Amino acid sequence: MVKKVLKFGGTSVGTTQRIHHVANIIKKEREIGNKIIAVVSAMAGKTNELLSYSKNIDENFEKRELDVLLSSGEQVTCSLLAGALMKLNIEAKSWLNWQIPILTEGEHTNSRIINININKIDEYLNKGVAVVPGFQGISKDGDITTIGRGGSDATAVAIAKIFKADTCEIYTDVDGVYSSDPNKIPVAKKIDKISYDEMLELSSVGAKVMQSSAVQTAMMYDIPLEVRSTFTDRKGTKIFSQENIDYSKSVTGVAYSKDDAKITLIGVEDKPGVAANIFEPLNKNQINVDMVIQNISSDQNTTDITFTIKRDDLVKTKEILKANNKIKYKNISHNDKVAKISIVGAGMVSTPGVTYRMFRGLADSNINILAISTSEIKLSVIIDEEKTLDAVKKLHTIFDLD
Ligand code: ADP
Ligand code: ASP
Ligand code: MG
Numbered sequence: 001m002v003k004k005v006l007k008f009g010g011t012s013v014g015t016t017q018r019i020h021h022v023a024n025i026i027k028k029e030r031e032i033g034n035k036i037i038a039v040v041s042a043m044a045g046k047t048n049e050l051l052s053y054s055k056n057i058d059e060n061f062e063k064r065e066l067d068v069l070l071s072s073g074e075q076v077t078c079s080l081l082a083g084a085l086m087k088l089n090i091e092a093k094s095w096l097n098w099q100i101p102i103l104t105e106g107e108h109t110n111s112r113i114i115n116i117n118i119n120k121i122d123e124y125l126n127k128g129v130a131v132v133p134g135f136q137g138i139s140k141d142g143d144i145t146t147i148g149r150g151g152s153d154a155t156a157v158a159i160a161k162i163f164k165a166d167t168c169e170i171y172t173d174v175d176g177v178y179s180s181d182p183n184k185i186p187v188a189k190k191i192d193k194i195s196y197d198e199m200l201e202l203s204s205v206g207a208k209v210m211q212s213s214a215v216q217t218a219m220m221y222d223i224p225l226e227v228r229s230t231f232t233d234r235k236g237t238k239i240f241s242q243e244n245i246d247y248s249k250s251v252t253g254v255a256y257s258k259d260d261a262k263i264t265l266i267g268v269e270d271k272p273g274v275a276a277n278i279f280e281p282l283n284k285n286q287i288n289v290d291m292v293i294q295n296i297s298s299d300q301n302t303t304d305i306t307f308t309i310k311r312d313d314l315v316k317t318k319e320i321l322k323a324n325n326k327i328k329y330k331n332i333s334h335n336d337k338v339a340k341i342s343i344v345g346a347g348m349v350s351t352p353g354v355t356y357r358m359f360r361g362l363a364d365s366n367i368n369i370l371a372i373s374t375s376e377i378k379l380s381v382i383i384d385e386e387k388t389l390d391a392v393k394k395l396h397t398i399f400d401l402d
Helices: 016-030 046-057 065-070 072-085 119-124 154-162 197-202 214-223 274-284 313-323 344-351 354-364 384-396
Strands: 003-007 035-040 092-094 102-105 114-116 129-133 136-138 144-146 167-172 194-197 225-229 238-239 253-257 260-269 292-296 302-310 332-334 338-344 371-375 377-385
Touching: 003 016, 003 154, 003 302, 016 035, 016 072, 035 072, 035 114, 035 154, 046 065, 046 072, 065 072, 065 129, 065 144, 072 092, 072 129, 114 129, 119 129, 154 214, 167 344, 194 197, 194 253, 197 214, 197 238, 197 253, 197 338, 214 225, 253 384, 260 274, 260 338, 274 302, 274 313, 302 313, 354 377, 354 384, 377 384
Parallel strands: 003 035, 003 167, 035 129, 092 129, 102 136, 167 225, 194 238
Antiparallel strands: 102 114, 136 144, 225 238, 253 338, 260 302, 260 332, 292 302, 338 377, 371 377
C-alpha cells in the first residue's frame, strides 16, 4: 500500500465523460489498496473563459476578485470527480482550499503555497479518496488566492511534499516529456527519464508539460515525479535527481515561448551607473528583465541597450522608462513579435561547440538572432516570432533529436 498524489490536468477532466474515465483510473488504485489524493485542474479552456469574462467587465479586473473568479473552475471539477467516484462505489470527498486549508502568501494571481493542513485529509485517506482543487489557496487574511497559470502541478507537488506521498503522478494529454512539444514537432521523441535540472530549464523556457515552480519544489525536496497520459497505459517520463541519467546527447530538448518582448533604448549616455538607473525602477515594479545586450552606437559616445521582458509587462515597462528622469536616450523601440528558442541539456557542459552549432544551424535557415542568453545547461535566443517552428525543427534535427 502506497500513498499517491495523482494530478489530472484540464484536458484529462475536459468533459464529464473524461471525468468518469479519471474516476476509473483512481478506482484501480483504490482496489489495490493505495491511498489517493487527487488534484484536479479546471476543465480545459475554463480558466481562459473565466478570464475573458473578467476582461469584458474591465481590462484591468481587480486581482482579488479575479482570484475568486478563476478558482471556481477547479471547484467544479473537484465536485464532479468526487461524484463520479461515488457513482463507482468508491468513497470520496472534495475539499476546497479554505476547508483544508491550503495557505498561501504573495500577491493575488501569483501566490505561493506555504503550508497545507494535513490532519483531516490524512485521517480520511484510510477510508476514501480526497479530491483537492489545484491552482489555489487562501491567504492569511482568508482571501482566496491563485498561484499562477498551470499551477495545479505546483499544488500536486506541494501536497506530495507535505503529505509525504510515495509518488506524485502528473496525468496529462501527452504520454510524457518529449524532446520538443510533440503536438508541434511530430518527430519529437519521448524521454524516459530526465533530471530535475533539465526539466526545470525546459519548463521555464516554454515546455508547459510541467509548470516550472512545481519542478523547483520537487527538486528541492527530492520528490520523484512521473508525467504520464490519462488516455493510454504507456509508461511515462520519470523526473528525478541526476544519478542514473545518460548524458550521451549534448542536448536533451528544444523549447520555445512567445511570452517575451524586446525593448531597445537607443543613444543612451555611456557612463557608469546608467544601466543601474534603467533597471532599478523596473526591479521595484516587479518587472523581470531576462536578456540584456549593450552595444556602442555608431557615434561612439553613446550606447544602445536592448533587453527582454515578459510581453504582458510591455506597456508598464514603457511607462516606467518614459517616467524615469534619471536616464537620457534618443529613442525607444520595442518588438513584441518575437519568440524565445532554447536548447537544454546537461550534456552541454561536457560537449564543446554546442553554441556554434546552434548559431550555424539558425544562420543556415536564414534566421536572425536578436538576443542571446546562456546558463550552464541552457542556451536561448530571441528571434522573429514567425520563424519559431522553423528554428525549433532545425535545432531538433541538428542536435540529433528527431
Ligand atoms: P495539463 O492541462 O494536463 O496540465 P498542459 O497543456 O499544461 O496539460 O501540458 C501538456 C502540453 O504540453 C502538451 O499537450 C504539449 O502540447 C505541451 N508540451 C510542450 N512542450 C512539451 C514537451 N517537451 N513534452 C511534452 N509536452 C509538451
Ligand atoms: N486551471 C489553471 C490554468 O488553466 C491551472 C491549471 O490548469 O494547472 O492555468
Ligand atoms: Mg499544465
